[in-house]
Amino acid sequence: MSNEGCGPPGAYDSPGQNRDESGVRASSPSVTIPSGKSSATLQYYLHVDTNETTTTTKYDTLTVQVLNSSGTVLATLATYSNLNAASGYAVHTNSLAAYIGQTVTIKFTGKEDSSLQTSFVLDDVTLTVQ
Ligand SMILES: [Ca+2]
Numbered sequence: 001m002s003n004e005g006c007g008p009p010g011a012y013d014s015p016g017q018n019r020d021e022s023g024v025r026a027s028s029p030s031v032t033i034p035s036g037k038s039s040a041t042l043q044y045y046l047h048v049d050t051n052e053t054t055t056t057t058k059y060d061t062l063t064v065q066v067l068n069s070s071g072t073v074l075a076t077l078a079t080y081s082n083l084n085a086a087s088g089y090a091v092h093t094n095s096l097a098a099y100i101g102q103t104v105t106i107k108f109t110g111k112e113d114s115s116l117q118t119s120f121v122l123d124d125v126t127l128t129v130q
Pocket of ligand 1: 052059060112113114115116117118
């Protein structure tokens with residue numbers, strides 16, 4: 001029997017200090033927005049919590065993007081950062097009217113630097129087509 005593959009315990013683990021959380025990285029299944037509709041609205045609730053203390057620099061961000069069926073980014077709908085930190089959830093809406101008749105994917109991508117965590121908490125993501 002061999003016993004390989006594991007490095008020394010703790011070699012890649014540095015406990016304490018600034019714990020880095022990866023935040024949100026999620027995308028919806030692709031959705032087809034039927035042609036002939038007049039409005040398409042993406043709505044979601046977002047709570048941003050941060051340990052950052054800056055009031056000027058966006059160290060940690062969450063971007064909301066529209067991708068086509070090939071995975072190409074068509075547009076960035078919104079960008080949030082540690083500067084948006086607040087208690088409670090805020091409701092946001094983005095128009096997807098430009099994509100009526102297309103099949104698109106909505107992608108939420110959280111990105112953080114190596115210190116001072118920011119959490120982007122999404123809830124109730126809905127797409128309303130009328
Ligand atoms: Ca940070």
